[in-house]
Amino acid sequence: EAEVAQSPRYKITEKSQAVAFWCDPISGHATLYWYRQILGQGPELLVQFQDESVVDDSQLPKDRFSAERLKGVDSTLKIQPAELGDSAMYLCASRTPGTNGYTFGSGTRLTVV
C-alpha cells in the first residue's frame, strides 16, 4: 500500500536552533499539505502545495517557518529559530486525485527544549 514518508520520526532541538522536516508524498499526488498538531488538539493546516506552488500559507508563521517543494515531489518544512511553543507533531499529507481522500504520514514529533 502506498505511503507518505516522513523523516525524522522524532527531533529534539534547543530553542533558537534551526530544524527541518522532510516529506515524500504518494507518487502522482500533486497536492501536498503540512499540518501541525498540538497535544490534545486536532491537526491544523500550515501550508498547501499544488505541484511546486504554494496554494495556501495563510496559517504559516512566516517570520520563522518556511516550506518548499522545489520539483513538485518531496517537500521540506523548516523552522528557524525554534521556540518552545513549536513543540508539536508535524504531519504531512497528500490528496488522492479523484476521490480526494487524504493520506497522512507517520509524522515528526518535535520537542523544543
Next chain:
Amino acid sequence: KQEVTQIPAALSVPEGENLVLNCSFTDSAIYNLQWFRQDPGKGLTSLLLIQSSQREQTSGRLNASLDKSSGRSTLYIAASQPGDSATYLCAVRGGGADGLTFGKGTHLIIQP
C-alpha cells in the same frame, strides 16, 4: 470559517459494546468528510471517506453516516475490542477551505 466539533471528548466502555461517536460541522458546503484513527504518538490512519453525495460508508465493524444538510456525521463501531482504543478524528474538506478542518477528537478506551 468551518468549525468541527466532536462529542464526546472521551469515552470508556467495556469490550463488546456497540458505540457511536459524533461529529458536527458549521458549514454544510463540504466536498467530503473523513474519519481517522490516531494511536498515541503516531500519525493518522484513514478509516472511512464519505463524499458529499453519499449518506454512509462501511468498512468491517465500522459504519459512518453523513447528514450534510444538518452538518452531522456519526461513526458507529460494532462489537468493540481493546484494539479499537485510540483517538478518533473527524475532518471535513470544504466550507471555505481546500485543506481538511479537524475536530479535537474522541479519545476512546475499550476495557478488556
